[in-house]
Each structure stands twice: as C-alpha cells, then as structure tokens.
Amino acid sequence: MDIGSFLINAILLVFLAATAIAVAxxxxxxxxxxLFGIYSLLSAGVFVVLDAVDVxxxxxxxxxxxxxxxxLSTIALTGIKHESIPIRPLRSLLLVAVVGAALIYGTFDMPRFGDAEAPAHQHVALRYLQQSGDEIGIPNVVTSVLASYRGYDTLGEVAVIFTAGIGVLCLLGGSRRRRTDPADKS
Amino acid sequence: MYIAGIAAVLVTMALTLARAFMGPTVYDRILAVNSFGTKTVLIIALYGYFTGRPDFLDIALVYALINFIGTIAVLKFFEYGDLGRDRPSQPDDI
Known part of the structure; x- marks a missing residue:
C-alpha cells in the first residue's frame, strides 16, 4: 500500500473512531x-481503499x-429516548481492552497485506487461475469457482435465501390480510 | 491533482461529521448523513482515478442510489411517524 492510500485510510479510521464515540x-x-449510517458509509470507504470492493x-x-x-422501524415501535441505566464503565473498558489486545496479538500471525506467499494464494488459487478455463470452460474464474468448484455450497446458500424469502412473504402476507378485515375498521 | 481533490473531500467530510455530531435538530443530522453519503461517493470516485482504476465509478453510482433510498426512508419516517403502516385516510389499494 502506498503512502497516499495509507494516509486516506488513516484519516477515514480516525473519522470512524470519532463516529463510534459520538454514537456511544x-x-x-x-x-x-x-450516525450509524455515517459509520457504515465510512467503513465502506475504508473497505474500498483496502481493495475489498465487494465487501x-x-x-x-x-x-x-x-x-x-x-x-428506524424499531424506533417507530418503541420510542425515541432511552433510559440511562447505571453501568460500570471501568469494567467494560477493561474487558474491551483485553479483547482488543488479544485480537491485535492474533493479527501478528497473519501474512502481510498483499503477500504473494500467503497460504490463501498457495493452496488452490493457482489451479483455479491456470486450469479453470480448461476444466470448466467459463472465462470468468469467479463464476466457475462459485457455480462449479463450490457448487454444493452455493446450492445450500440459495436454499437458505429461498427459505428466508418465503418466511418474509408469509409474514407480510399475513399482516396485510388481517388489516383488510372489515371487523378491524369499527 | 487527484490528491488535492481527495484532501478537499476529506476536509468537507470532517465538517459534515462535526455538524452530524453537534447538530441541534434532527434535520441537521439527516442533512449531514445525506451529504456524507455524497462525500463517500466522491471520495470513492476520486480514489478510483487516483489509483488508475476508473471502474470504481460504477460502485460510486450504486452508493449514490442507496443514499437516495435511505434518505427517502428517513424522511418518510418523519412525515408519517413510521414506515410500513397504511394511513387510515389512504385507501387499501395494491
């Protein structure tokens, strides 16, 4: 990562931290x-700079x-103010600091950003890149990985999404029928 | 050139954030979120040209659309108090 991208990322991360503190x-x-909307937009910007465009x-x-x-829908159902409950900030801060330190310690074992020797680039990626054109016959490598090499995985995902869609349709359809009930109007 | 543009957008981002944090009324905050979305679109587009990959422009366009829909939803919430329910005066079409 060159210095310009690094600076942009650093500034965006500072904005992100400021937004999180303001929300809290x-x-x-x-x-x-x-402010959560702003937080999401900022993290989307950070992801773009880190070259994870799909994320x-x-x-x-x-x-x-x-x-x-x-x-917003939840606020419409519950109310716009929240009662302040007594919390112990020191204990929470300690917990967050310990978890954060453990996560940072965990990143020491990870390969560097964009490292060509990283395990992710050694295992099957070479085969996908070099031979998927002959094996599958689709010019787009991502498509052949998703639709052929990981076909069962994708089938499972589609089943999950289909089930979720049916559930949402059932919920929406049920409430609409109840609302048009003539007994409700009185 | 692109560096200067990105720096300028980052400065306006900081100003918009300040308005969103302080904003005495909710309308200040809605406007801040909307214009912050525009800033995100701008910075992604500028960053795409800065790194020599103008294809980021498509992503920036999709962000602009999402931003628009989000703002519409927030404003609808403010006009009617909630998002899904039909109003009593409204006939039950669909």
Whole structure:
C-alpha cells in the first residue's frame, strides 16, 4: 500500500473512531441511527481503499441502507429516548481492552497485506487461475469457482435465501390480510 | 491533482461529521448523513482515478442510489411517524 492510500485510510479510521464515540455518548436514539449510517458509509470507504470492493458494496447496501431503515422501524415501535441505566464503565473498558489486545496479538500471525506467499494464494488459487478455463470452460474464474468448484455450497446458500424469502412473504402476507378485515375498521 | 481533490473531500467530510455530531435538530443530522453519503461517493470516485482504476465509478453510482433510498426512508419516517403502516385516510389499494 502506498503512502497516499495509507494516509486516506488513516484519516477515514480516525473519522470512524470519532463516529463510534459520538454514537456511544448520544442519548437521542434517532440521532444514533443517523450516525450509524455515517459509520457504515465510512467503513465502506475504508473497505474500498483496502481493495475489498465487494465487501464495501455489501456494507453500503446492508449497513447504510437496510440497517438504518430497520433501526428506524424499531424506533417507530418503541420510542425515541432511552433510559440511562447505571453501568460500570471501568469494567467494560477493561474487558474491551483485553479483547482488543488479544485480537491485535492474533493479527501478528497473519501474512502481510498483499503477500504473494500467503497460504490463501498457495493452496488452490493457482489451479483455479491456470486450469479453470480448461476444466470448466467459463472465462470468468469467479463464476466457475462459485457455480462449479463450490457448487454444493452455493446450492445450500440459495436454499437458505429461498427459505428466508418465503418466511418474509408469509409474514407480510399475513399482516396485510388481517388489516383488510372489515371487523378491524369499527 | 487527484490528491488535492481527495484532501478537499476529506476536509468537507470532517465538517459534515462535526455538524452530524453537534447538530441541534434532527434535520441537521439527516442533512449531514445525506451529504456524507455524497462525500463517500466522491471520495470513492476520486480514489478510483487516483489509483488508475476508473471502474470504481460504477460502485460510486450504486452508493449514490442507496443514499437516495435511505434518505427517502428517513424522511418518510418523519412525515408519517413510521414506515410500513397504511394511513387510515389512504385507501387499501395494491
């Protein structure tokens, strides 16, 4: 990563931390939901700079789009203020610091960013890149990995998404029928 | 050139964040989120040209669309108080 990308990433991460602290300190839940939208957009920017464009895409669609709408729907059902409950900040801070230190310690074993010797680039990626054109016959490597090499995995994912879609349709259809019930209007 | 543009967008991001943090009314915050989404679109587009990969422009366009839908949802929430329910005056079409 060159110095320009590093600087952009550093600044975006500072913004991210500032947004997180602001969300934690806010009492107004609506403002918190709004700041969470900003948080998602910022992390999507960080992902783009880190070259994980597909992750950034999902983060922007789910985090900034759907999650904000879900939070707003929840606020509409519950209320916009929250009661402040007594918490022990020192104990929580200690826990977060320990977990964070453990995670940072865990990253020491990871290969460096963009390392060609990383295990992920050694195992099957070479074969996918060199032979998937002959073996599968699709010019796009990503498509042949998803649809052929990992075909069962993709089939399982599609089944899960299909089930979720049926569940959502059942929920929506049930509530609509109840609302048009003539006994409800009185 | 692109560096200067990215720096300028980062500065406006900081200003927008300040408004979102302080913003006395909710409308300040809605406007801050909306314009922050625009800043994200701009910085992704500029970063794509900065690294010599203008294909990032497509992603920036999708972000712009998501930003628009999100703002519509928030404003609808404010107009009607919730998101899904039909209003009593509204006929039950669909």
């Amino acid at each position: 300190r806010l009492q107004n839940l609506f403002a918190g939901a709004m 950034a895409f999902t983060e922007a669609a789910v985090g900034a789009g759907i999650a904000t709408i879900l939070m």
